[in-house]
Amino acid sequence: MAEAVKQPLPVLVIGGSMVFLSYLITGIGLGSVYAIIALGYSMVYGIAKMLNFAHGDVIMIGAYVAFFALSRYNLPAVAAVLLAIAVCTTLGVLIERLAYKPLRQATSLSVLITAIGVSYFLQNMAQLLWSSSPKIFSSIVGNRSLTLFDGKMSIAYINILTIITCIVIMIVLTLFINNTKIGRAMRACSEDKDAAKLMGINVNKTISITFAIGSGLAAIASVLLCSTYPSVYPTLGSMPGIKAFTAAVFGGIGSIPGAFVGGLLLGIIENLSKAYISTQLSDAIVFAVLIIVLLIKPTGILGKKVNEKV
C-alpha cells in the first residue's frame, strides 16, 4: 500500500480504480437493502424456525403503499415511509396469525408450502388490484448525486441514505435484542421455546413481535429499494426476497451481524459481477455463490453449529 502511494500512478489506473470504487459503493448500497431484508428473514427463521417465503411480497406491498402515498396523495416522504411501515407491520402480524400460527406443530414442509401460498396470494392480489404494468416510483431523495474528486466519481444520495439507514437499524436492533426485556424473550424463544414458556415468556406474543419487526424492516427496505430501482410491480419482491434469504444463509441464518455481513457481500458480488462479467448472468453468479457457501460452510460465515438432537 505504502509503495503504491509513493509512485505516481498512471491516469488510466486512477480512472479505473475510481470506477471500481463507485461500483463498490453502489454494491454496498444494494447490499444494505439486502441486509435489511435479510434481517427480517433471519429473525423470523431464528425464532419461528420457518422460512417466511412471503417476506418478499410484504416488501412489494410496502412499495405499493409508499408509491400511492407519494405519487397519488402527495404525502411527504417521511409520512409515506411511516405509512408503509404501519401497513406492512399489520400485514406481517396478520399473516402470522392467520396462516402460520395454526401450523406451529406442523412439519416444516407444510409451513413452507403455506408460506409459498401466502406469497402467491399477495402477488396475485396485487396484480388484480393494481395491474401487472410497472409503476414509476419517484425517489424519496431525488436523483441527485454527490460528486467527488473533481467529478471523477459520483455517488447517488440514495446510496448514502441506504447505507446510513442500514447501519442505524443494525445498531438499534442489536441494542434492542441484547438489552430489552422483549429482546431477551426473543433470544430465549429462539434457543428453546418450551423452556422459554416455562420461564413465563409468552411465546406466541414474542413470535408476533418478531414478525412485526421483520415486516416493518421490509417496509423500510421497500422504499429504499424502489428509490434505487424505480419501478413497482407485483413480483417486485420475489427476487430481492430470495437474494436476501441467500444473504441471510450466507452470513449465518439467525444471526444479526451475519445478515449484515451476508447482505453487504452479496450486494457487492452482484454489482461487481454486473459491472465486470455480465449483466444477464449476475443472478446466476449470486446463486452459484449461495451454493458454494452452503457446500463449504452450511451454517454460513457467522453461523453457529447446532448439534442434532435425537
Next chain:
Amino acid sequence: MKKSNLLNKLFDKQHKKQTVSYLIVIFAYVILEALLKTGNISSLFKNLLVPCTCYIVAALALNLCVGLSGELSLGHAGFMSIGAFTAVCLSGLLAGTLTNAVLRLVIVIIIGAAVSAFFGFLIGIPVLKLQGDYLAIVTLAFCQIIVSLINNVYFGFDEKGLQFSFIENKLNLSSSGKILIGGPIGASGTQRISTFTVGIVLIIISLIVIYNLMDSRNGRAIMAARDNRIAALSVGIDVTRTKMLAFVISAALAGAAGALYGLNFSTLTPAKFGFNQSILLLVYVVLGGLGNITGTIISASVLYVLPELLRSFESYRMIIYSLVLIGIMLISNNKFFKEKLAELKTRRFNRTHSKEAE
C-alpha cells in the same frame, strides 16, 4: 383358475391402488382416443392433451421427490427446461437423418431424460447434504441458474457444422442454417412431433418406475429416511444415497416430461420454466396428496385442463390456487380434523378386521 389368480393379485390389498391408477390412465386414453377418432372433441381441448400428459409426468416426478422422498424441490421446472431444450436441439439436428417422427421423439425423450438425470445427479451432490428449507431454496436457486444460463445460449447449425455462443449472439450461419436456441427468444420453428399416445405411454412408464421403486428395498429405504432420518441412519441406511436415487429418477422423469413438452410447441422460451412453473407442479402434488400417485394424476389433469377452459378467469385462478394451497395445509394440520380422520380410520380398520374374523 390362473386368470382369477392374476385378478386376485391385481386387486389384493397391496396392489389395489396401483391397479386403479393404471386403469384410470388406460380408461382415459381409450375414451379420449375414441373421441379423437370420431372427431367429437374441440380443437381447444385437443391442444391441451399433450401438455396435460407432460404435466402429469412432471407432477409424478415431483411427487416422487416431495411426497415419497420428503425433500421439497422448488426447481423441477429447471429439470423440465433441461429436457425440453435438449430435446428441441437434438430433434432439430436429427430431423434430416431420422425421418420417422415417433422414433425420433422416443430417442430424443430418452436422451432428454438422461441429460436431466445427469444434472439431477450434479445438483444432488451438494443439495442432498442439506435438509428442509435449505434444500428448497437451493433447488430454487438451481432452477434460476439453469433458466438464466439457457437465456444466454445461442445455438445453431448449418452445412459447415454446429455453432455455439454464449451471452452475445455471435452465430454466423449460412442461409440454409437454422438457429435452434436464440437466447431469450428460446427455440422457434420446432417441428411439433409430440403425440398424445407417446404422452400416455410416458405416464405408464413413470407409474411403473415409481411403483416398482416404492415396492423395492430402495423405496422402503427412501420412505424410512423421509419418516425419520436418524432412525434410518441408525439401521444402516445410506440416507444420502437413497435420497440421491429418488432425486435422480425424479429429475429424469421431469426431463422426459420437458422433452415431450418442448416438442409439442413450435416456439418455446426459457422464461416458461421459471419459479411459477415449479409452484404449479407443487400445487398439483399437494392437492393430489403428498405421496399419493393416483391423486397426483387426477389433480394434475383436472387442474391443468380446467383453468385453460376458463381462460377469462385467469387472474382469479391464481388467487384461488393460493387460497386452496393455504387452506389444504391448514385443514390437514388441524387438530380437530386429524382426530376425526384417525377415528374414521380405526373404525374402518375394525370393520374390515371383524369381517375377516367372521
